Amino acid sequence: EEHWARWKHHYPASATALLDIETNLRVGCEIRRGELAGAGPLWQRIGRYHSRTPKRNQLYALKVLHAALHP
Numbered sequence: 001e002e003h004w005a006r007w008k009h010h011y012p013a014s015a016t017a018l019l020d021i022e023t024n025l026r027v028g029c030e031i032r033r034g035e036l037a038g039a040g041p042l043w044q045r046i047g048r049y050h051s052r053t054p055k056r057n058q059l060y061a062l063k064v065l066h067a068a069l070h071p
Contacts, residue, residue: 003050007031 047057
């Protein structure tokens with residue numbers, strides 16, 4: 001829910017609309033694309049998709065790294 005609260009003002013899709021897999025993937029990709037194009041170290045940009053709070057940002061980035069290394 002925290003994730004939606006952060007992004008809902010930037011995308012026209014409602015929370016209910018995001019239950020549609022195509023809408024969810026499209027919006028998620030748009031968010032990720034924007035964050036990856038931003039400034040800062042790569043892992044910080046990856047983490048910003050989840051949160052701008054440094055601790056939550058770092059934890060999310062570590063989960064992504066772990067998932068990439070241990071598929």
